[in-house]
Amino acid sequence: MTKAHHIIIVGGGAAGLELATKLGNKLGKKKLAEITLIDSSRTHIWKPLLHEVAAGTLDSSEDQLEYLAQAQWNNFRYRLGRVIGLDRESKELLLEPTLNDEGEEIIPERRFSYDTLVFAVGSLSNDFGIPGVKDHCLFLDSTEQAERFQKNLLNRMLKAHSQSKPIEQGQLHVAIVGAGATGVELAAQLHHVTRLVSAYGLDSIDPAEDIKLHVIEAGPHILPALPQRLSDAAMRELHRLGVTVHLNQRVVEINAAGIVAASGVIIPAAIKVWAAGIKAPEFLKDIAGLETNRINQLVVKRNLQSTRDESIFAIGDCAACPMDDQGNxxxxxxxxxxxxAMTLSRTLVRRLKGEPPLDYTYRDFGSLVAMGHYTTVGNLMGGLAGSMMVSGYIARFVYLTLYKMHQAALYGWPRAILISLLHFLRKGIDPQVKLH
Ligand SMILES: Cc1cc2nc3c(=O)[nH]c(=O)nc-3n(C[C@H](O)[C@H](O)[C@H](O)COP(=O)(O)OP(=O)(O)OC[C@H]3O[C@@H](n4cnc5c(N)ncnc54)[C@H](O)[C@@H]3O)c2cc1C
Incomplete structure (x- = not known):
């Protein structure tokens, strides 16, 4: 009996988990191919929710998905482990040993053979080698980091509330470096939750006086990747909330006391968050002679195939995929x-029949920035209408739809709607913010 074609997907995030689910149901179910998903984590959470986890308005346990269960329901295999190497000649992936919380080995180093390999390992914050970032900043790259941030903020508020001496300047200040969507959304969300937490009995803290939120941006405006109108609307909202935005401030150092900019400006803050720029994980850099760029992304063709190996593909944040002829x-x-993920699922079905891969074309449906519970601003792109600015409830609805689409790709629409309903019902009995 001939061995089934083995497709391995490394990374079960926004891209990889949707791909594994789709291929499991298209190919795995009919035994046309074996599908394996490898992830270094045991559960999946949609990364755009992480700033809500950090702020405490979302309990990660409610929105996490168990990979083992998802694999069982959707005809693919899940293996826990962190990929650290690749042998293209023998077509094998190398996984480091997996340890438990006590540092004991639970799974030894392993190798997996593939016929087709997909990298979907996402990205991490890029500290650009700036001194002090690693030691003094919190990051929002994973659920653990977002939860650490939430605990850190809450503990500082509890300490400030119970201390006998007055609250010091900077003691409860939060400085967020990077005014992209993550930084701006986090600032607005924190404004909301710090007021909520104080209202739950920490009344010796005056949020308006004691908690200052700073956003620091190297460029001349916030949300640099988005249209100017959107950036202006978000800026007005941050001003209204009293968030201090420092523009044209290139950060050169972070220390325990705060943020130091090239201009000499020093922003005192006890809590520092780094949300400026991304890079693909370090292990991808020049992996097995494949082409990678300066931020470690695997360079792929428009059909998502790596430039130097036809059996290796990359999708999501870890892929450098051409968008146009101007080099973007x-x-x-x-x-x-x-x-x-959707394009590649079709390509991999075709690949089994010996048909060529499909080209991927990026379709920008617009951008939405949720400003905490206050408002959402954004622009929608589409057809003849071109770009249309939206805000308030309509924007909030479209923003939520993005996540619903991800859930629908994983569970199907009936279950995605049921989950939303359960969330809605829980809202009535849970505190509005996580208090532990
Ligand atoms: C706080 C925050 C807010 C965001 N908000 C938005 C937004 O509002 N709108 C938007 O469009 N985008 C947003 N993004 C970006 C968006 O989340 C990413 O573009 C998207 O998640 C990329 O999907 P991915 O599958 O490439 O990577 P990810 O979703 O990051 O998944 C990567 C997976 O790979 C796994 N992995 C990594 N390394 C290894 C390894 N060596 N071995 C095995 N597994 C590995 C990880 O555990 C993870 O499960 C936000 C990102 C963050 C951090």
């Missing part, structure tokens, strides 16, 4: 991850 790449965004 597809942006690292959830909608691109979703679209690439």
């Amino acid at each position: 790449n597809v942006p690292p965004r959830a909608q691109a991850a979703h679209q690439q």
Whole structure:
């Protein structure tokens, strides 16, 4: 009996998990191919929710999906482990040993053979080698980091509330470096939750006086990747909330006391968050002689195939995929991850029949920035209408739809709607913010 074609997907995030689910149901179910998903984590959460986890308005356990269960329901195999190497000659992936919380080995180093390999390992924050970032900043790259941030903020508020001496300048200040969507959304969300937490009994903290939120941006405006009108609308909202935005401030150092900019400006803050720029994981850099760029992304052709190996593909944030003829790449965004997963699922079905891969074209449906519970601003792109600015409830609805689409790709629409209903019902009995 001939061995089934083995497709391995490394990384079960916005792109990889949708791809594994789709291929499991298209190919795995009929035994036309074996599908394996490898992820270094045991559960999946949609990354754009992480700033809500950090702020405490979302309990990650409610929105996490168990890979083992998803694999069982959708005819693919899930293996826990972190990929650290690749042997293209023997077509094998190398996984480091997996340890438990006590540092004991639970799974030894392993190798997996593939016929087709897909990298979908996402991205991490890029510290650009700036001194002090690693030691003094919090990041929002994973659920653990977002939860650490939430605990850190809450503990500082509890300490400030119970201390006998007055609250010091900077003690409860938060400085967010990077005014992209993550930084701006986090600032607005924190404004909301710090007021909520104080209202739950920490009344010796005056949020308006004691908690200052700073956003620091190297460029001349916030949300640099988005249209100017959108940036202006978000800026007005941040001003209204009293968030201090520092523009044209290139950060050169971070220390325990705060942020130091090249201009000499020093912003005192006890809590520092780094949300400026991304890079693909370090292990991808020049992996097995494949072409990678200066931020470690795997360079792929328009059909998502790596430039030097036809059996290796990359999607999502870890892929440098050409978008146009001006040398621009597809942006690292959830909608691109979703679209690439859908295109590649069709390509891999065709591949089994010996048909050529399909080209991927990025379709920008617009951008939405949720400003906490206050408002959502954004622009929608589409057809003859071109770009249309939206805000308030309509924008909020479209923003939520993006996540619903991800859930529908994983569970199907009936279950996605049921989950939303359960969330809605829980809202009535849970506190509005996580308090532990
Ligand atoms: C706080 C935050 C807010 C965001 N908000 C938005 C937004 O509003 N709109 C938007 O469009 N985009 C947003 N993004 C970007 C969006 O989340 C990403 O573009 C998207 O998640 C990319 O999907 P991906 O599948 O490439 O990577 P990810 O979703 O990051 O998944 C990567 C997966 O690979 C796994 N992995 C990594 N390394 C290894 C390894 N060596 N071995 C095995 N597994 C590995 C990880 O555990 C993870 O499960 C946001 C990102 C963040 C961090």
